[in-house]
Amino acid sequence: MWLVLCCFSRELSLQKLNKRLVVQFKTFAEFYPYYLAEHANPKCRAMHYIGSSLVLAVLAYVLITQQWWGLVLVPVIGYGFAWLGHFVFEHNKPATFKYPAYSLLGDWVMYGQFLQRLVGLKRQSS
Structure with a gap:
């Protein structure tokens, strides 16, 4: 009985491990x-587009005004x-x-x- 429980427990642990495995993409084209x-x-994509647009606006503002503290907002807004x-x-x-890295590239x-x-x-339309 102990052997059966031990094997069953090990099988459950392997199943949990398999669920946690992350697929490794070799290239961005695969990813x-x-x-x-x-x-x-x-709607999720729209949220990405809004965030990316605001990131570009903040970057433009920072470059024009040279208010470098604004760079702190870039990851907060984007992510x-x-x-x-x-x-x-x-x-x-x-x-x-x-x-x-691939996700950041994928977003852009x-x-x-x-x-x-x-x-x-x-x-x-024109």
Whole structure:
């Protein structure tokens, strides 16, 4: 009986470990489809776009006014809006917690694609 309990306990521990394993992406091209899947909710994406836009506005303000303390706001605004989108709308943990560098790059690529779609829509309507 003890052997059965020991093996069962070990199997449960392995299952928990497997759930915690993080997929290792070798390239950003491999990572990006995963990143987009983690941002399937349009409201979550909108929160990312708002945060990224505000980050650019703060950076412009800091450069123009040379109020360097404003740089402190950049990660607070950028991550704050993104994480709020994940917790409120997407109901998942931000990819930043597992893949910080790829996630930062993914956010700006996704933002760039959003802006390209906006420009494309404006061209089609005129």
